[in-house]
Amino acid sequence: MEQVLLKGSEAIAEGAVLAGCRFFFGYPITPQNEIPEYFARRLPQVNGTFLQAESEIAAINMVYGAGGTGARVMTSSSSPGMSLKQEGISYLSCAEVPCVIVSIMRGGPGLGAIQGAQPDYFQAVKGGGHGDYKNIVLAPSTVQEAADLTYQAFDLADKYRNPVIILGDGILAQMMEPIVLPNEKQDFPEKNWALNLDKNRPRNVISSSYPIVEELEKVIIRLNQKAEIMKGEVRWDTLQVEDADYIIVAYGTSARIAKAVVRQAREIGIKLGLLRPITLWPFPYDAIYSLVPQVKAFFALEMSTGQMIEDVKIAIGRERPVYHIGRYGGVIPRVNETLEKITAVAKG
Amino acid sequence: MRQEIIFAGFGGQGIMLMGKVLAYAAMLENKKVIFLPSYGSEMRGGTANCTVIISDDEIESPIAENPNLLVAMNRPSLQKFEMNVITGGCILINSSMIDQHTSRDDVIKKKIPANTLAAELGNEKVANMIALGSVLELTGCVSKDSIILALKKSLAPRHHDILPLNKAALEIGSERVE
Numbered sequence: 001m002e003q004v005l006l007k008g009s010e011a012i013a014e015g016a017v018l019a020g021c022r023f024f025f026g027y028p029i030t031p032q033n034e035i036p037e038y039f040a041r042r043l044p045q046v047n048g049t050f051l052q053a054e055s056e057i058a059a060i061n062m063v064y065g066a067g068g069t070g071a072r073v074m075t076s077s078s079s080p081g082m083s084l085k086q087e088g089i090s091y092l093s094c095a096e097v098p099c100v101i102v103s104i105m106r107g108g109p110g111l112g113a114i115q116g117a118q119p120d121y122f123q124a125v126k127g128g129g130h131g132d133y134k135n136i137v138l139a140p141s142t143v144q145e146a147a148d149l150t151y152q153a154f155d156l157a158d159k160y161r162n163p164v165i166i167l168g169d170g171i172l173a174q175m176m177e178p179i180v181l182p183n184e185k186q187d188f189p190e191k192n193w194a195l196n197l198d199k200n201r202p203r204n205v206i207s208s209s210y211p212i213v214e215e216l217e218k219v220i221i222r223l224n225q226k227a228e229i230m231k232g233e234v235r236w237d238t239l240q241v242e243d244a245d246y247i248i249v250a251y252g253t254s255a256r257i258a259k260a261v262v263r264q265a266r267e268i269g270i271k272l273g274l275l276r277p278i279t280l281w282p283f284p285y286d287a288i289y290s291l292v293p294q295v296k297a298f299f300a301l302e303m304s305t306g307q308m309i310e311d312v313k314i315a316i317g318r319e320r321p322v323y324h325i326g327r328y329g330g331v332i333p334r335v336n337e338t339l340e341k342i343t344a345v346a347k348g
Numbered sequence: 349m350r351q352e353i354i355f356a357g358f359g360g361q362g363i364m365l366m367g368k369v370l371a372y373a374a375m376l377e378n379k380k381v382i383f384l385p386s387y388g389s390e391m392r393g394g395t396a397n398c399t400v401i402i403s404d405d406e407i408e409s410p411i412a413e414n415p416n417l418l419v420a421m422n423r424p425s426l427q428k429f430e431m432n433v434i435t436g437g438c439i440l441i442n443s444s445m446i447d448q449h450t451s452r453d454d455v456i457k458k459k460i461p462a463n464t465l466a467a468e469l470g471n472e473k474v475a476n477m478i479a480l481g482s483v484l485e486l487t488g489c490v491s492k493d494s495i496i497l498a499l500k501k502s503l504a505p506r507h508h509d510i511l512p513l514n515k516a517a518l519e520i521g522s523e524r525v526e
Contacts, residue, residue: 005372005383115386175410176368176383178375253410260408332411 001180008146008172009034011179012102013042015150016074020185021100022048023073025062027055027081030114031170032104035076056081060088060101067097068206070194072154076102078170079120080111082128089163090129094208094219096193098157100150101135102166104173105303107330115330116170118252121307124167125281132220134227136164137280139251143177149278151182158189160230167280169303171253171332236284237276240266244273246346247291248325249312250301251277253332258301260335261342270346280308288315297345298322301338303331321345349379349404351489352412354429356397357421357442362476366419367398370480372498373490374402382407395424402489417487419479421462426450440482440525442475458486460525466517474517481521492518 006014013035016024024039036052043050053059059075066073077085082103092099105120107113122128124137136156140146146168153164195204210216239262241247246265250258255276265272275291277284288298297320300309306324313322325341327333353370357363367383374381385398399412416437420426422445430450433439438456441449444463460482462475469478484492496515500508 003375005368005375005381171384171410174385176371178381257409257411263408334411335409335413 003178003180005176005178006143006147007034007174007176008140008143008168009104009174010038011143011147012076012150012166012168012173013038014181015147016100016154017042017046017048018182018184019072019151019154020188021072021074021154022046023063023066023071024048024050024075025053025059025066025073026075026077027053027059029078029081031106031116032076032078032102032173034173035102035104056084057088060085060092063099063101064088064092064095064097067092067099068095068195070191070196072158072188074100074102076104078104078106079108082120082123086123086129088129089135090131090133091208092163093129093133093135094131094223095206096161096223097163097206098154098161099163100153100157100166101163102150102168105167105169107328113330114170116172116174116253116303116332117328117330118169118254118303119307119328120167121280121302121304124165125283125311133223134230134281135162136160136230136233136282137167138164139167139278139280140172141252141255141276143172143175144179145278146172147179147181151185156233158191160226161193162226162230167252169253170330231282233279234282234284234287235278236287237278238287239274239276241273241275241291243271244291244294245271245296246299246342247273247275247288247295248299248301248342249275249277249288249308251280251308254301254303257333257335257338261301261338264335264339265342268343270343272342277308283311283315285311285315288312292316292319295320299325299342299345301325301333303327303333349402349489351400351402351417351487352415353400353402353417353419353483353487354397354412354415354432355400355419355421356395356425356429358424359394359396361396361421362473363396363421364398366476366480367400369495369498369502370400370402370483370490372502373494374400376494376497377490379404379490380407382410384410384412395428397425397429417483419483420446421476421479422446438486440479440486442479444475458482458525460521462521465520465524469513469516469520471513474513477514477517478521481518482525484518485522485525492522
């Protein structure tokens with residue numbers, strides 16, 4: 001297969017187009033502008049529609065409209081822009097409209113900085129918007145994975161009639177790596193629930209408004225049952241965990257750094273392994289818990305002051321210590337400083 | 349083989365293009381490669397730098413933590429990055445823009461008057477390709493042919509008339525680095 005050299009942003013956009021995404025609505029923000037830029041050039045070539053909306057709020061509601069007709073649709077933004085989209089994401093989740101939402105994290109809170117960071121784990125994984133809902137959250141750590149997971153995200157969204165979030169960071173979005181693109185998707189699931197002017201069926205309604213509380217409770221119970229089924233989509237990757245005394249848990253760009261840390265730790269005699277969640281929701285609780293008997297301590301490496309670490313702690317309870325390692329605001333953790341912190345624990 | 353190269357200058361010097369073309373060429377040679385740009389929020393006139401890691405083995409962290417070559421296209425870039433280069437590494441300066449080399453004595457010091465030579469070629473825009481020619485000479489990380497092929501594949505056919513000029517720039521850069 002022929003390799004192409006793409007930025008993470010471009011790989012996400014091309015992965016979406018190959019998965020049949022024909023509508024993109026967004027509003028510019030660094031460090032993910034190459035996603036709308038790519039769609040603006042690419043979608044007209046495949047009779048798709050690119051539209052730069054007047055705001056992030058408008059864009060996410062356009063996603064609601066297009067998704068409601070059964071179209072494969074995407075939006076993307078970065079931290080402050082993602083905050084603005086949360087109301088719409090809540091509506092999409094309640095109305096069960098499939099779509100793919102790309103969140104490229106940068107330094108925050110506030111306007112923050114344009115460099116890559118990971119401070120929006122809670123926002124993507126724990127809700128972000130109001131109400132009881134769950135979205136599948138995929139966390140690519142290579143440009144290849146950025147293309148592949150975005151491609152698969154559209155199938156997951158259709159399978160569960162649910163928004164799927166791609167959670168990346170500014171490093172992933174900006175860096176270029178050689179990748180092999182997936183094949184163009186040819187067959188798509190039927191959507192008998194969609195608003196598509198078919199006069200030969202009963203009227204379809206897509207709504208997130210349930211003023212009668214008993215009806216809303218039924219909807220919430222059904223969404224929750226669906227979330228239980230979606231938990232079957234949990235994915236993770238491991239590196240040298242078989243004989244590990246210590247485990248580092250990391251996702252996205254942090255997991256790339258953690259890989260180098262594992263190799264260097266082994267060179268100085270520390271048996272370190274990596275567990276990399278690929279889905280952040282559902283989180284690989286059981287996979288992490290299964291390592292408890294052999295492991296002395298866990299480390300959570302993330303470019304935030306400690307968000308994913310809470311899920312690591314849920315996974316293992318108080319059975320083992322969990323140490324946070326991270327840098328913030330767009331500063332990238334270094335391999336050697338991370339290794340020093342692990343060495344300090346391992347050598348007591 | 350592993351090369352970690354920093355290209356640094358100001359916006360408009362073609363810094364990103366140097367990195368991208370090198371990364372493309374490395375891909376054509378089936379090497380593992382990663383290109384990571386970094387720039388301020390300015391459209392132009394600000395600082396611009398990028399790193400390229402080329403390796404025979406998997407590239408884990410995308411961050412170049414042990415750069416063995418700095419290509420400094422202007423003075424602020426030299427000052428910003430000279431301390432990052434590993435001991436025994438190399439610093440290449442664009443001597444058309446920088447009059448004094450690094451004060452470090454544990455690195456190899458190289459220079460190329462990229463803008464002056466580009467002007468002699470008739471187009472100052474190819475100063476970046478001249479410096480890239482020097483990089484190829486100093487590291488041997490990819491071949492000149494792969495760079496030309498990378499340029500050919502990444503440029504629209506209507507721009508292919510500039511390929512001979514770029515080839516000449518690469519050659520001058522590799523011959524005149526000292």
